[in-house]
Amino acid sequence: MTEILRADTLRKSYDGFLAVDGVSFSVREGELKALIGPNGAGKSTCFNMLTGQLKPSSGEVFLRGARITGKRPREIWRLGVGRTFQITGTYASMSVAENVQMALISHHRRLFGFGARAWKLYRAEALDLLRSVALDDQADRPCSVLAYGDLKRLELAIALSHRPRLLLMDEPTAGMAPSARIDMMQLVADVVRDQGLSVLFTEHDMDVVFAHAHHIMVLNRGKLIADGNAEAVRNDPRVQEVYLGG
Ligand code: ADP
Ligand code: MG
Numbered sequence: 001m002t003e004i005l006r007a008d009t010l011r012k013s014y015d016g017f018l019a020v021d022g023v024s025f026s027v028r029e030g031e032l033k034a035l036i037g038p039n040g041a042g043k044s045t046c047f048n049m050l051t052g053q054l055k056p057s058s059g060e061v062f063l064r065g066a067r068i069t070g071k072r073p074r075e076i077w078r079l080g081v082g083r084t085f086q087i088t089g090t091y092a093s094m095s096v097a098e099n100v101q102m103a104l105i106s107h108h109r110r111l112f113g114f115g116a117r118a119w120k121l122y123r124a125e126a127l128d129l130l131r132s133v134a135l136d137d138q139a140d141r142p143c144s145v146l147a148y149g150d151l152k153r154l155e156l157a158i159a160l161s162h163r164p165r166l167l168l169m170d171e172p173t174a175g176m177a178p179s180a181r182i183d184m185m186q187l188v189a190d191v192v193r194d195q196g197l198s199v200l201f202t203e204h205d206m207d208v209v210f211a212h213a214h215h216i217m218v219l220n221r222g223k224l225i226a227d228g229n230a231e232a233v234r235n236d237p238r239v240q241e242v243y244l245g246g
Contacts, residue, residue, distance in 0.1 A: 001028035001029055001030060001031065002028060002029045003026045003027070003028050003029075003064075003065075004026075004027055004028060004029050004031075004063065004064060004165060004166050004198050005026060005027040005050065005061070005062070005063055005081075005166055005198070005200070006024075006025075006026040006027075006061070006062040006065075007023060007024055007025050007026070007046075007049075007050065007059065007060075007061055008024050008059055008060045008061070008062070009022050009023070009024050009058065009059040009060070010022070010023045010024070010046065010049055010056050010058075010059035010060075010061070011023075011056060011057045011058045011059050012042075012045050012049060012054060012056055012057050013057045018222050019042045019045045019222055020042040020045050020046050020049070020056075020222045021042075021221070021222035021223050022059070022223065023042075023046060023059075023219070023222070023223070023224050024059075024224070025217055025224060025227055027166065027198050027200050028198065029165075029196070029198055030192065030196050030197070030198060031192075031198050031199075031214050031215060032188065032189055032192045032198075032199050032201075032212060032213055032214045032215075033198070033199070033200050033201075033213060033214060033215045033216070033217065034200075034201055034202070034203055034209045034213035034215070034216045034217065035047075035200060035201070035202045035217050035219060036202065036203060036204065036206070036209055036216060036217070036218055036219070037218055037219035037220055037242070038220065038242060039204075041219040041220050041221065041222070042219055042221075042222040043170070043202040043219055044170055044202070046219065047083075047168055047170050047200075047202065049061065050076075050081070050168060050200075051073055051076055051077075051081060051083050051168060052068075052070075052071050052072050052073040052074075052075065052076040052077075053073055055070050056069060056070070063076070063079055063080075063081065063166075077162065077164075080163070080164050080165040080166060081164060081165075081166045081167075081168065082159045082160070082162050082164030082166070082167045082168070083159065083167065083168040083169070083170070084155050084156060084159045084167070084168075084169045084170070084172060090143045090151065090154060090155070090158070091143065092142065092143050092144040093142060093143075093144065094142065094143060095139065095140050095141060095142055095143070096130065096135060096138050096139050096140070096141055096142075096143060096146065096154055097123060097126045097127060097130065097139040097140060098126075099143055099154060099158065100122075100125075100126035100129055100130060100154070100157050100158060100161055101119065101122040101123060101126045103158045103161040103162065104122045104125055104126060104161050105118075105122060107161055107162050107163070108122070125161075126139070126157075126161075127139060129157045129160055129161055130154075130157055132157070132160065132191060132194065132195070133153040133154070133156050133157045133160075133187060133191070134153065134187065135150060135153045135154060135157060138150060148175060148176065149176055149180045149183070149184065152172065152173070152176070152184060153184070153187065156172070156187070156188070156191070160191065160195070164197060165197055165198065166197065166198045166199070166200070167197060167198070167199045167200075168199075168200050168201070169188070169199060169200070169201035169202070170201070170202050171201075171202050171203060171204070172184060172185070172188065172201055172203070173185065173203060173205065173208060178205065178207070181203075181205050181207075181208045182207070182208060182211060185201075185203075185208050185211065185212040186211075186212065188201070188212070189212045201213075206243070209230075210230045210234065213230065214229070215227070215228060215229055216228065216229070216230060216233040218233060218236075218238075218239050218242065220238075220242050225238045225239065225242065226238065226239050
């Protein structure tokens with residue numbers, strides 16, 4: 001499989017404290033990869049260096065071989081790296097479909113324009129996207145009445161509306177009940193399979209990670225201590241030490 005993203009010896013220090021300490025890894029095309037680790041391990045800091053939200057203290061990030069280190073978030077997003085946030089940025093009073101249509105407008109601005117015909121095209125595309133996250137039956141309901149898990153699905157549809165080749169999801173199942181977590185990641189796994197995009201996500205529920213991720217990386221105190229398939233990572237003594245305390 002072709003490599004889409006590569007992080008090379010990334011470091012981030014906050015006033016001398018090394019939150020991320022020389023992390024190197026890659027994500028391949030069509031891969032669903034998890035970044036796990038205890039609270040404070042440096043997962044979000046890592047993510048924010050990939051999306052351009054944070055400038056690394058040192059190290060490089062490459063997208064399909066081209067250096068993107070230090071580029072602005074907007075530019076990295078334009079190059080095909082999407083992200084979902086822990087807090088949803090939806091318009092509560094608009095319908096589910098309209099929220100996706102708004103995202104499509106910013107994606108297609110130059111292509112379709114703003115007229116009634118364009119709005120219809122956006123509507124059709126929005127419904128397609130909602131179907132891919134199993135939310136088309138809620139298309140005309142206002143966002144304000146959505147259940148929490150459905151809001152997370154909507155957030156995924158909005159991220160997909162920009163047609164990313166790589167999607168970064170920081171704790172996509174935060175705040176969900178265990179069974180909803182599994183469902184959400186099943187959905188992400190289906191999208192990865194159907195659309196051939198790559199997803200890198202963080203998660204603290206191990207069951208979710210081992211059920212769905214193709215590969216798993218474990219971060220501890222700013223250092224990667226494992227990077228491999230579920231079985232290798234599960235059996236790694238250093239990982240067991242971090243998660244089971246011995
Ligand atoms: P995780 O996402 O794995 O929980 P974070 O990347 O959020 O970890 O944080 C890693 C470490 O860096 C933690 O010790 C945290 O307190 C520290 N940290 C995160 N952001 C900042 C910041 N803006 N300033 C100082 N320290 C920070
Ligand atoms: Mg975090």
